[in-house]
Amino acid sequence: MLKKLSYILLSALALTSCSDTLDDINKNPNATETPLAPFLLTGTLKQGADLYWGSDNNFNSSLLFVQHWAKVQYTEPDRYDVSNNSFTYLWNAGYSTLITDLNTILNFPDQQANSNYKGIALTLRSWTFLLLTDAYGSIPYKEAGLKVTPAYNTQKEVYTGLLEDLKRAQSLLATTNGTVTGDLAYKGNIAKWKKLVNSLRLRIALRISDREPALAKQAAIEATTDAAGLISSNSEIFQFVYTSSPQQNPASAWFETRDDFRISKTVVDKLKELSDPRLPVYAQLPSDASVGKYVGGANGLSNSDANSQGFAKTSKPGSYFLTSASPAILVSYSEVLFNLSEAAARGYIAGDAEQLYKSAITASFNQFGITNATIISDYLDQPIVKYDAANYAKSIGTQKWIAFFGQGLDAFAEWRRLDYPALTAGPATVLDGQLPSRFFYPGTEQSLNGTSYQAAVAAQGKDLLTTKLWFDTK
Template sequence: MMKKLLIPTYLLFAIVLLASCRKDLERINKNPNEPVTVQPDYLLSNGIKANVDTYWGPDAAMDGTLLYVQYWSKIQYTDADRYIAGATGTQNVWSNFYAQGIEDFTTLAQLGDSLHNPNYKAVAVIMRSWIFQQLTDLYGDVPYKQAGQIAQYLTPVYDSQKDVYTGLLDELKQAAATITPGSNNIDGDILLGGDVTRWKQFANGLRIRIALRIADREPTIAKTVFDEVTAGGAGALLPKDAVVKLNYLASPNQNPVGRNRETRNDYRISKSIVDKLKALNDPRLSIYATMPKDTNVIIGVTNGLPSDSAARLGFSKTSDAGAVFTATTAPAVLFSYAEQLFILAEAAQRGLVAGDPLTLYNQAIAASFVQYGLSEAAAAVYAVQPGVAYDALNFKKSIGEQKWLALFGQGIEGFTEWRRLDYPQLKAAYAGALGGSMPVRFKYPSSEQALNGTNYKAAVARQGADLLTTKLWFDKY
């Protein structure tokens, strides 16, 4: 027979007292200025700013895609311009987009559900989809379905690029459908000012962008997307001359390009784009490039020069990118009416959407001119030149070259469209490190090999060697 364990009264009193003290201490140590539940408006503002900074900043753009697609070049520290990619930059792009982007917008989508505000959820899904699009455009196969759920998936599986793109198309379609204009207001929207109709148009713009991205591989899916979007009528897409852009402010909320220019001066406009703009008598030249202090002519720098050769060209004798991109308050463009029209022009040429490709192409050029303060009349004169006039028999050349010019400053998008269309036909960096080849992707960061090795190896086995020269799935030709 077991004996009952008797606890002295004084010990019971001590236990109760300690439990009470613990609760009091927890209550006292709570900081009223640090809420345990994040506010959706703060999460939205920070998420937009942090991820647009990554997209427009030094690692993804200035030392990466802006050089690869020959918008910019370097006059100092030219390794990046010679395709010698720094491990830190590659890691930063990956880590920032996943940790500051996918995680934050996944949380915001969950908050939208808990707050019964479908607009917060829709905006979160649209921004998260935009980030995933940047990631897969750069790296190829990436963690997608298991991403943003670190408590459940510490080492997420990589999804194929096809599955990422088609998954994003479904998510964006659902987000656009659940937006409710006129109710469920959202705060903290520093991108589109709480205009949920504009968010819906942005979502649809991303849908047709991705549909065209996969058109060489999955034309049937692409056609379905264009049918669905255009069925929504004129209001489904951006109105004339609208631009989805983040308007930067003074320091510390300045443009990351402007922040970079505060302490260094190692970038120049590429000779490739200067030569093309000059050959076409393109009035955007004086907007895209600055006039050097010591000359009366805009001079670009050849991509991939050795550092000593580049430095000898002289800072005051070569052209930097224009203030419209480098000023402290210069905006970062995510999607524009001009890009939308180029998408529709190509889709019309491919039979994916109704419309006249020539008319849409000319309207796209005009929209790009207007975006930079030039007139439609000037665009009409420009568009009839032999080097600009639309060629339906080689639409990839016409659209590829003019879209490249229109996307100047949008490094990732310009780089992706150049890979897809194969125009303009650029020459590899002068002293490039890839044996005369050009980069067609970013390499995975070394952290993935160390921390997610099994899934990393599976992705490489499926996609191809983890090299700058390995073509991605969408890049068929």
């Protein structure tokens, strides 16, 4: 027995020694010892762009709700005939992928992720939480990633918490705090990340403005007076640039095999009304050359009525949005200028609200390749476009809705907050003439986190598409 035990111990020692030797042999002397932070950063940027611009959260839901796109077949999402399984991707990818990976970076020791990595991770996590609360309302925030069944926080708690998180992110970011690799958005340019932080702080300030005006004003002042500044040109927009398959724009991939979306008639009619030169960017001419003009698809139709509009006689979204390398715009310069205009109009900050409004429209034109000064000036001089100080929400809301074309989640949030333009539900929609005000919680929350889910619904209101969220006061 002793002999047998000795043999086992010797065998185990030999195997251990062999394993150690193999580990040494298999080490790459040129590889970094701590590669995870760059890899996780690259992954979250790509996955975040896919989440924001992909079908589930964008063109098969929020872009339909704000009537940027419309469906010409399989029209159930355009009629709001959806279930609590329809909005799982934003929730699941947001929590199990993005927030989990970003928390991993935040929890790394300093030698594995310098403070710039952690500042970027905190910024991206704040952006992710912002998308989640804008869409669903109350969400797990403070306990997210810490408990299997985290409690939900109210939307007010999430927004105010994110303002503090972004302050902390700003304090972590500095050009002297180490280099960053794996950054496919800003290529390690920390000054641009700091501008993004302040731009998000300003966005949140306006989200809470109708509920907490004093805090909103304070947040707007802090964001606009911070020495790092805000996004200040189209070269600084926060975006993810796709390449070719399989790393292509999600809408491009969709249209390679599907043909069930068109630009909405609502957008086409508005752009024609305004003689807006963005129309040929946002839309393609119908494939039937005899039509010879841009024709949008109506929202909220039955399958048969949607089909009868004619696949060849209606306009697909513009090729700007449907090529493999089309960028995923996540935070634009024009949005920042619109936010500055509104902050000035509300008296939160000093500034010329009208001039900032004009600059925001100009930035949107430039973003889409329209740079002719005469064309821009003529557009801005139209009475129907001119800034209305007595109803800044209408002026800013309408133009922001146009500028956000393709950015469904943020267009949906701002349309609910500003209530412009006035949209009408389609004839075959199922919400008694109402438009959606939020996403359903995923059905799995009821079974896996039922106690927290029930408490959130009791406080916020029924888990319906028509339940207004805290920030949506009108």
